[in-house]
Amino acid sequence: MxxxxxxxxxxxxxxxxxxxxxxSSIDNVINLLGEAYNVSGDVIIDIGDDASAVDIGNNQVILVAADGIWGQIMNVNPYWAGYCSVLVNVNDIAAMGGKPLAMVNIMSISNDEIYEELLTGIKDGCMKFGVPMVGGHLHPDAECDSVGVAIVGIAQKDKLxxxxxxxxxxxxxxxxxxxxxxxxxxxxxxxxxxxxxxxxxxxxxxxxxxxxxxxxxxxxxxxxxxxxxxxxxxxxxxxxxxxxxxxxxxxxxxxxxxxxxxxxxxxxxxxxxxxxxxxxxxxxxxxxxxxxxxxxxxxxxxxxxxxxxxxxxxxxxxxxxxxxxxx
Amino acid sequence: MxxxxxxxxxxxxxxxxxxxxxxSSIDNVINLLGEAYNVSGDVIIDIGDDASAVDIGNNQVILVAADGIWGQIMNVNPYWAGYCSVLVNVNDIAAMGGKPLAMVNIMSISNDEIYEELLTGIKDGCMKFGVPMVGGHLHPDAECDSVGVAIVGIAQKDKLxxxxxxxxxxxxxxxxxxxxxxxxxxxxxxxxxxxxxxxxxxxxxxxxxxxxxxxxxxxxxxxxxxxxxxxxxxxxxxxxxxxxxxxxxxxxxxxxxxxxxxxxxxxxxxxxxxxxxxxxxxxxxxxxxxxxxxxxxxxxxxxxxxxxxxxxxxxxxxxxxxxxxxx
Incomplete structure (x- = not known):
């Protein structure tokens, strides 16, 4: 059977x-950030979507998203963590109907070996998806390893x-x-x-x-x-x-x-x-x-x-x- | 004297x-990322500047930067780490002659108390600088605490x-x-x-x-x-x-x-x-x-x-x- x-x-x-x-941990972020979500007045989508959207005029919006990779993947296979950090971010922009433009990364690294594998995975992800990694920030003396990537895309405001x-x-x-x-x-x-x-x-x-x-x-x-x-x-x-x-x-x-x-x-x-x-x-x-x-x-x-x-x-x-x- | x-x-x-x-640790990133810096062909500034610039046409560029806060500040005063994570990113866009549009954050948190202070600092930074924090990613079960913020801005291509x-x-x-x-x-x-x-x-x-x-x-x-x-x-x-x-x-x-x-x-x-x-x-x-x-x-x-x-x-x-x- x-x-x-x-x-x-x-x-x-x-x-x-x-x-x-x-x-579920998302709720706390929203409560604490409160009014900071749209202090400038030109944010048309903030939390609750795959990416946020900021009006830049001419029926265009800039899409912004950030995603990280679960520690369990990072610890076991940093190459795959790097590759996936690109994949998940590109999909966030795709899911809004947008075109991905560029990414930046934020890494905490305690171990140089992890770091090389992670960056190689990121590079291979960039080449696969055709989206550049244009910069980032490294915490070189971190006590643990993590990677986060932020992505920027562009879309037509009325076609999101x-x-x-x-x-x-x-x-x-x-x-x-x-x-x-x-x-x-x-x-x-x-x-x-x-x-x-x-x-x-x-x-x-x-x-x-x-x-x-x-x-x-x-x-x-x-x-x-x-x-x-x-x-x-x-x-x-x-x-x-x-x-x-x-x-x-x-x-x-x-x-x-x-x-x-x-x-x-x-x-x-x-x-x-x-x-x-x-x-x-x-x-x-x-x-x-x-x-x-x-x-x-x-x-x-x-x-x-x-x-x-x-x-x-x-x-x-x-x-x-x-x-x-x-x- | x-x-x-x-x-x-x-x-x-x-x-x-x-x-x-x-x-000095920046050199390794560049070697490992190699060609991933401009795989799309529309990146006009990548590493080496306060922010990277991506051509979106009509003499406009999107500026992207990411910055973190030293662990020594995060561990001692998470509120100030949050506030400064906004400040340093806004200044990255200002230094390019650009207008800051929005930020996203990537946080690793091992301790809920730090988290609240960090977010309150981020919120106060957003209100001070008038730039919204529109989203982010939280590693809720991290083994250490860190915060990184990425920012997006816009500028005229020929006025950078x-x-x-x-x-x-x-x-x-x-x-x-x-x-x-x-x-x-x-x-x-x-x-x-x-x-x-x-x-x-x-x-x-x-x-x-x-x-x-x-x-x-x-x-x-x-x-x-x-x-x-x-x-x-x-x-x-x-x-x-x-x-x-x-x-x-x-x-x-x-x-x-x-x-x-x-x-x-x-x-x-x-x-x-x-x-x-x-x-x-x-x-x-x-x-x-x-x-x-x-x-x-x-x-x-x-x-x-x-x-x-x-x-x-x-x-x-x-x-x-x-x-x-x-x-």
């Missing part, structure tokens, strides 16, 4: 996943993909590059870029930008540490919406069991919402760039994310009971 | 100052103040706000902003932008950890020039002894180079914003920085023998 999916157990695993629970834009009745789309493999040391890293041609990897970023600039997609996020359902829930919470999703419609590489798949961080993966009449084009367009997009459900007015499998429906997240963001 | 300055001892202190020697622009025969200008006091815990922090009205602090940034946009200043840097002479040397090394400087012409608050003054990190302080006919206007204009600017010497073709005091001249830095950057 090994082929029967224990659906209840699967959903429990998603709810208790560290990638979801770790997001945001986390605020999901509308009741929109279809939910999960879009993932299925041509990959779990990283040999980190099985939840669904690696789709490392062995792939740089041109195709960069075209995947540009493809999302194209769908944004041509009004196909207005709402979305890149799938990150919280996994597919955790990322969707973040999008829904920011938009003040819920959704009903069919598990079986989520694109999956069948070599990966569902429990791992739902918690994976894909090299190229997004959740979008879009009106029904845009969905076919989105699917066909992304398929050209090795990204399988599928309609997996619908946005609702309820503040819950419900997942159905073989006739059974389970509430995975409730924005009042167990939100991913603790806003 | 306590009033007689031991000039040789003073220069030796400057040469051996940790703020100068710590810069760079570290590459010092020309033989230009005058060297040191410009410092003398209305301040040493921080009570960190005597080398010449604090000129904390007790000052936010409007004047923000006007100081805008004043440098004005001088850049109106072609008064083409080369300069903000005075940072390496101090007045160390920062000037960095500017000269990047430009491939030297300079002769008269110690007594350097603007100084006389309550601070020379040895501390030359190593201080001012809240608002810059070294510029400019043609002689621009110098009077620069002095008068900055004086309106509480910044005392003075011509302290001249740029030369030699690759040495020489300082003269009461008829005695000492070579402080030689780009072949003891450069600040080890490029």
């Amino acid at each position: 090994g082929f029967i999916l224990d659906f209840e157990k699967l959903i429990k695993e998603v709810q208790e996943f560290e990638g979801v629970s770790r997001k 993909i945001t986390s605020f834009g999901a509308k009741t009745g929109d279809k939910v789309i999960v879009a993932i590059d299925l041509d990959g493999k779990p990283h040999e040391m980190f099985k939840l890293n669904w690696d789709t870029t490392y062995d792939k041609d740089a041109k195709l990897v960069q075209d995947q970023i540009t493809a999302v930008q194209y769908l944004a600039e041509n009004d196909y997609i207005k709402a979305g996020k890149d799938i990150s540490n919280p996994g597919i359902l955790g990322t969707l829930e973040m999008l829904l919470e920011t938009s003040g919406k819920g959704a009903n999703v069919n598990l079986s419609d989520i694109p999956r590489n069948e070599s990966v069991p569902w429990a791992d798949w739902l918690k994976s961080y894909p090299g190229s993966g997004f959740v979008f919402t879009a009106p029904e009449d845009k969905c076919d084009f989105i699917k066909e367009y992304l398929a050209k760039y090795s990204i399988e997009a599928n309609v997996v459900g619908e946005v609702t007015d309820e503040l819950t994310l419900n997942v159905t499998y073989e006739g059974q429906t389970i509430e995975v997240f409730d924005q009042n009971k167990n939100p991913v963001f603790k806003l | 306590g009033f007689i300055l031991d000039f040789e001892k003073l220069i030796k202190e400057v040469q051996e100052f940790e703020g100068v020697s710590r810069k 103040i760079t570290s590459f622009g010092a020309k033989t025969g230009d005058k060297v200008i040191v410009a410092i706000d003398l209305d301040g006091k040493p921080h009570e815990m960190f005597k080398l922090n010449w604090d000129t902003t904390y007790d000052k009205d936010a409007k004047l602090v923000q006007d100081q940034i805008t004043a440098v932008q004005y001088l850049a946009e109106n072609d008064y200043i083409k080369a300069g840097k903000d005075i940072s950890n390496p101090g007045i002479l160390g920062t000037l040397e960095m500017l000269l090394e990047t430009s491939g020039k030297g300079a002769n400087v008269n110690l007594s012409d350097i603007p100084r608050n006389e309550s601070v002894p020379w040895a501390d003054w030359l190593k201080s990190y001012p809240g608002s302080g810059f070294v510029f180079t400019a043609p002689e006919d621009k110098c009077d206007f620069i002095k008068e204009y900055l004086a309106k914003y509480s910044i005392e600017a003075n011509v302290v010497g001249e740029v030369t073709d030699e690759l040495t920085l020489n300082v003269t005091y009461e008829g005695q001249t000492i070579e402080v830095f030689d780009q072949n023998k003891n450069p600040v950057f080890k490029l």
Whole structure:
């Protein structure tokens, strides 16, 4: 009976996943920073999205994001930490429908050997994604090792993909590059870029930008540490919406069991919402760039994310009971 | 005889100052990142300046910089570390003649108490300088505490103040706000902003932008950890020039002894180079914003920085023998 999916157990695993629970520390930042979020008056998106957006006039916005890499990756494989620090930042800009311009890094290093591997990983990431690392700051005498990267991008102000834009009745789309493999040391890293041609990897970023600039997609996020359902829930919470999703419609590489798949961080993966009449084009367009997009459900007015499998429906997240963001 | 300055001892202190020697680790970053510095082709300034510049068309560049705070400040006074993390980044954009747009932060935190003080300092810095902190990344379960901030600004491409622009025969200008006091815990922090009205602090940034946009200043840097002479040397090394400087012409608050003054990190302080006919206007204009600017010497073709005091001249830095950057 090994082929029967224990659906209840699967959903429990998603709810208790560290990638979801770790997001809660964000609330304190918001309380403490308070009014500093928009002291200049030209910030149009601050917290709650993959990147923040600052109006620079002429219908242009500058996108800014910062992301770090979990210490557990840094300690075990600094090369991969460096590579991923580029990947996660580039995806933050892609998920807004923007064009990545440049990155800077902030490193704390206690050990020179780690440092070389880390920088080599960063360099290889830059070459793969075609985004320059133009500077940074090094804490050379740190007591521990960590890497953070900040990225800047540019987008058209009225063409942004945001986390605020999901509308009741929109279809939910999960879009993932299925041509990959779990990283040999980190099985939840669904690696789709490392062995792939740089041109195709960069075209995947540009493809999302194209769908944004041509009004196909207005709402979305890149799938990150919280996994597919955790990322969707973040999008829904920011938009003040819920959704009903069919598990079986989520694109999956069948070599990966569902429990791992739902918690994976894909090299190229997004959740979008879009009106029904845009969905076919989105699917066909992304398929050209090795990204399988599928309609997996619908946005609702309820503040819950419900997942159905073989006739059974389970509430995975409730924005009042167990939100991913603790806003 | 306590009033007689031991000039040789003073220069030796400057040469051996940790703020100068710590810069050397930068060389390794450059070697390892190599071609990743300009993989996209639109980076016009990368390493070696206060901020990097990316061409976005229409004679506009996006400026990006990242800076951290020494662990010794973070461990002793996290509030001040947070405040300064804003100050140093804003000054990086000001020193390019740019307008600061937004910041993001990357924090490693092992201790919740430090975290609150750090964020409160960041918030107060944002309010003082009028620049928003729009996001960030937190390593919540780090083994040590550190803070890094990245900043984005915007400038006119043909009006940038760079570290590459010092020309033989230009005058060297040191410009410092003398209305301040040493921080009570960190005597080398010449604090000129904390007790000052936010409007004047923000006007100081805008004043440098004005001088850049109106072609008064083409080369300069903000005075940072390496101090007045160390920062000037960095500017000269990047430009491939030297300079002769008269110690007594350097603007100084006389309550601070020379040895501390030359190593201080001012809240608002810059070294510029400019043609002689621009110098009077620069002095008068900055004086309106509480910044005392003075011509302290001249740029030369030699690759040495020489300082003269009461008829005695000492070579402080030689780009072949003891450069600040080890490029």
